[in-house]
Amino acid sequence: MAAALLTLPLGANAQEQRPQTLEAASPPLATETLVALPDSSLISRRLPVLAGGLAVSYTGLMYGLSKGWYTGERAPLHWFNDLPEWKQMDKVGHFWGAFHESRGAVDMLRWAGVPERRALWYGGFVGFLLQSPIELLDGRDPAYGASATDLAANFLGSAGLIGQQLAWGEVRLMPKYSFHTTRYAGLRPNVLGRSLAEQHLKDYNGQTYWLCADVGAWLPASSRWPRWLQPAVGYGAQQMLFNDPDANVAAGLNAYRQYYLSFDIDLRHIPTRSKLLRRVFYVASIFHLPAPALEWNPRRGFVMRGLYY
Numbered sequence: 001m002a003a004a005l006l007t008l009p010l011g012a013n014a015q016e017q018r019p020q021t022l023e024a025a026s027p028p029l030a031t032e033t034l035v036a037l038p039d040s041s042l043i044s045r046r047l048p049v050l051a052g053g054l055a056v057s058y059t060g061l062m063y064g065l066s067k068g069w070y071t072g073e074r075a076p077l078h079w080f081n082d083l084p085e086w087k088q089m090d091k092v093g094h095f096w097g098a099f100h101e102s103r104g105a106v107d108m109l110r111w112a113g114v115p116e117r118r119a120l121w122y123g124g125f126v127g128f129l130l131q132s133p134i135e136l137l138d139g140r141d142p143a144y145g146a147s148a149t150d151l152a153a154n155f156l157g158s159a160g161l162i163g164q165q166l167a168w169g170e171v172r173l174m175p176k177y178s179f180h181t182t183r184y185a186g187l188r189p190n191v192l193g194r195s196l197a198e199q200h201l202k203d204y205n206g207q208t209y210w211l212c213a214d215v216g217a218w219l220p221a222s223s224r225w226p227r228w229l230q231p232a233v234g235y236g237a238q239q240m241l242f243n244d245p246d247a248n249v250a251a252g253l254n255a256y257r258q259y260y261l262s263f264d265i266d267l268r269h270i271p272t273r274s275k276l277l278r279r280v281f282y283v284a285s286i287f288h289l290p291a292p293a294l295e296w297n298p299r300r301g302f303v304m305r306g307l308y309y
Helices: 020-025 040-069 085-111 116-124 126-131 134-139 148-168 196-202 245-250 275-284
Strands: 173-179 207-213 229-238 256-265 291-297 301-308
Touching: 040 085, 085 116, 085 126, 085 148, 085 173, 085 207, 085 229, 116 126, 116 148, 126 148, 134 148, 148 173, 173 229, 207 256, 229 291, 256 301
Parallel strands: none
Antiparallel strands: 173 207, 207 229, 229 256, 256 291, 291 301
16 A cells, blocks of 8 residues: 555765776766765765655655544554565565665765775665554554565565665666556545655556666677666556455456566666756656557467557
8 A cells, every 4th residue: 555655766966986996987977976985075065965864754744644644543553464465566665665765775875985895785764664664553553554575575675776786886676666547546646646746656548667677788798789678577467446356347447567668767877967867867766757668468479569558
């Protein structure tokens, strides 16, 4: 239910730090290293601002959710196995959200002057820590319940970020998100969303999650492969009006999965001298840009899509 509630990266004003060897071997990219060495003056100036802003923002968000999203009756805390529902699209959303929240937190700690190892370990699990308390709200909702698989997806998202930073010192496999409107939201707007903003969060039929590979990072320095061009695999699902598969069938629908093969333009690797554009590209890197895609699904087999969102 709350898979995509906390999905914006916390590092909208930060940049990813890249290993010096790769920077020396590659053309100028859209990223920059803001903090080369730990600086105590940076830490003393920026870290309190960062911690205070995070605390205020998160407290306000949780309060808003408790008053605006979870408005019905409350029940004692209980658990609920929602793994069979929504073709696991919500789990992928939890992974995506936790990954980018951790990514943003690590980069902001670097910006604040925190030493590299500490920035990685302190910030790496922020996504898990931010998203997991939502299970307390779900756990007191009579219609839902706390989900162990949501917690697992949150953990894997944070661990995916930490693992890549430990292995390569950068993100080479980037999870991304795209969305298109569907007819299903209009059939059940109270669950799948009335407004476009609500549908982004709730209509799993319109969500597609991608994994984009920075293949240029594995190629020799002499390679002409453009780092901004990346192959991408995607996952989505359709005909999900109800979270219960039996209720879906009773409504004349039979949910099915979709798999995609496409490419992505990683804006972080577009050369620019503008700091503003670099920050915009950083935030935009959580989204998969429209591109042609080859889809496979069990209903129609292979289908060629035009500019697929």
